[in-house]
């Protein structure tokens with residue numbers, strides 16, 4: 001893990017390295033059952049070096065708590081890209097592609113039982129295809145990882161839910177679907 005984090009810190013594979021204060025590799029339980037994948041660090045994450053420490057992170061923590069989970073045990077939180085995009089813009093597919101080997105390594109080592117994907121860029125990073133959240137949520141997708149087939153549930157990004165709180169119930173449904181994927185695994 002130390003060498004992976006060093007490789008992320010030294011990465012110059014895309015232009016996001018230019019404006020970053022620091023890289024944000026991920027945090028949590030390296031033997032997690034649940035892997036949560038977000039989009040990219042924002043200003044607070046870039047300053048802290050940790051994912052989801054801002055307002056969206058508080059909501060993510062509440063979502064995890066509703067499932068009886070927390071980021072210290074059983075959960076690992078990572079992002080599709082490890083560096084903050086300028087002005088918090090959405091990362092481009094080429095940037096996600098350039099960063100994907102790091103996420104792939106994390107999935108390989110953690111061997112999560114289920115992956116929860118937050119938002120469209122994260123879905124692209126994990127499933128390798130561009131599609132709306134609307135079309136991706138509500139069903140269990142799979143990621144082939146070595147000889148394993150990991151169930152993937154796609155839901156809204158918490159930053160979106162902060163803007164559209166009336167959609168929170170849909171995310172709750174998605175998390176329950178993830179839980180059922182887990183118990184039937």
Ligand code: URA
Nearest residue numbers: 038039040041051052
């Ligand atoms: N949004 C994300 O997708 N990731 C973070 O780490 C913070 C906000």
